[in-house]
Amino acid sequence: MTLVTAIVVAFDSAEALPECLGALKAEGLPVIVVDNASTDDTVVVAERCGAQMIRNAKNEGYGRANNLGARAAASEFVLVVNPDCIVGQGSVAALLDAARRYPDAGLFAPRIVEPDGRVFYQPRSLLSSYLPNPDGKLVLPEGEACAPFFSGACFLVRRDLFLRLGGFDENIFLFYEDDDLCRRVADAGAALVYVPQAVVRHARGKSTGAKPGRVFKSRWHQAWSRAYVSRKYNLPNPAPVMFAINALKTLGVSLTLQRGLIERYGGSAAGAYASLSGRTALEEEGLS
Template sequence: MSPHDVTAIVVTFDSAHALPECLGALAADGAPALVVDNASTDDTVAIAQGQGARVVRNDRNLGYGRANNIGVRAAGTAFVLVVNPDCVVDRGAVVALVDAARRYPDAAFFAPQIVEPSGRVFYQPRSLLATSLTNPGGKLVVPEGEACAPFFSGACFLIRRDVFLELGGFDENIFLFYEDDDLCRRVADSGSALIYVPQAVVRHGRGRSSGERPGRIFTSRWHQAWSRAYVSRKYGLPNPAPGMAAVNGLKAVAASLTFRRSLIERYAGSAAGAWAAMRGRKAF
C-alpha cells in the first residue's frame, strides 16, 4: 500500500494565499490532489491547475461537505485524504496514514497529529455528538501514541473511500461546521474504528482556508450556530437554538456600543443563525 492508493481532496474558496504550500507538500509526499473549487473569485483555480492538480469547478459555493462529496465521488482510489487548503502535510505523513490503515483493517478513519502555528498540538477535547469518552470538562489530553477515539477534527484525515460513500459522505444539509462531528459519529455507529496516528504530522494554518472579506465573521458564526442546532436535532439532543439566540442577541447589542465590527458580527451572526434554525430555515 502506498500514497498512490490515495487522492487528496482539497476544497477551496478564495484560497490562493494558502494553496501553493498545501499542494506543494502533497506533491512532495506523493499524493495526487483533486481540488474542488467553490466559485473562487481569486487565482485559486489557476494556481491549482499550475501545480498539476485536477480541478472541479463549482458554479457557486456549495459548502464544505457537498464539495468534498463531489471530490470523493470523482476519486478512483481506495483512500481519500480530506485536506483543508491551509494544511501542510509533513513528508511521510500520507505514508504513515496509509500504513496505519493496513495495520488496522477494522478502522475506517485515520487522523494525523495536527500542529498549529504556535506549535500546539490540536486534539479535539470533546464533541457534542460523542457517545463515549464524552469528556464533559473538555480537558485536553493528547495521546502519546496511536489511539482509538470517537471523534477527530475534519481539517485533515484519511478515510476508506468505500466506507465514506456507503455512509453517504458528509451530510449535505450542512453548509459549514459540525459536518466532521457528524461524519465521525456515523463512522463510529457503523462499527468502524477511528484511529489517531501521531507519526503523521500535518501543520494547520487554522482559519486561513479563505481570504478575509467583510461579513465573513458574521457568515461563519451564522453557520456555526445553525449547524449546532441542526445536528442537535438530528441526534435527539436538547435544542440549543433558543438559548444561543437570546444570549448572543444581548451580546450583539452590547457589542454595538463598542463599534467593533468583528465583535458585532460575531454575536449577531450567532444570534441570527440560531434564530434561523428555530424558524426552520435551511443552511443553503
C-alpha cells in the same frame, strides 16, 4: 487502482494553496481541488500546481464539495485536506501503514500542529455517545489510539466506507460536518484511529481570505449547524439559549461600533434564530 487521492476544497484560497499542494505533490499524491466559486486566483494557482479541478458555479459548502471530490476519485482511500494544511514528509505513508495494521478501522487522523506549536486534539464533541469528557480535559495520547472524534482539517478515510455512509451530511453548509461524519463512522462499527507519527501543520484560519461579512456568515453557520446536529441526534436544542445570549451581546457591542464583535455575535444570533424559524443552511446559501 490509485491508492490515495487528496481532496482539497478551496474558496478564495490562492494564498494558501501553493504550500498545501506542493506538500501533497512531494508525497506523490494525485490531487483533486474542488473550487467553490472563488473570486481570486485559486483556480489558476491550483492548475499551475497540476491539480485536477472541479469548478462549482456556486459555493456548495465544505461537505458537499468534498463529496464531489470523493465521488470523482478513483482510489481506495481519500485524504481530505484543508487548503491551510501542510502534510509532513512521510505522513501519508504513516496513515496508510496504520490502515494496513487496523483493517477494521475506517478513519485515520494525523497529529495536527497549530502555528504556535500546540497540538490540536479534540477533547470532546457534542455528538459523543461515549467518552463524553464533560469537563473537556485535554490529554494527548502517547501513541496511536482510538477516539470518537477528530478534526475535519485533515484525515484519511476508506473511500468505499465514506461513500457508503453518504459522505458528509449535505444539509450542512459549514461546521459540525466532521463531528457528524465521525459519529456515523463509529455508529457503523468502524474505529477511528489517531496516528501521531503522521504530522500536519495547520495554519488555522488561512484557508479563505478575509472579507467583510465573512465573520457574520461563519458564525451564522456555526450556530445553525450546532442546532441541526443536536436535533439530528435527539440532543437538547441549543438554539433558544444561543439566540438569547448572542442577541443581548449584539445589542451591547453595537454601542462600541466594533465591526468584528458585531458580526460575531450578530451572526450567531441570526443563525440560531434561523434554526428556530425552520430556515435551512441551504436556503440561506441559495442551494435548496
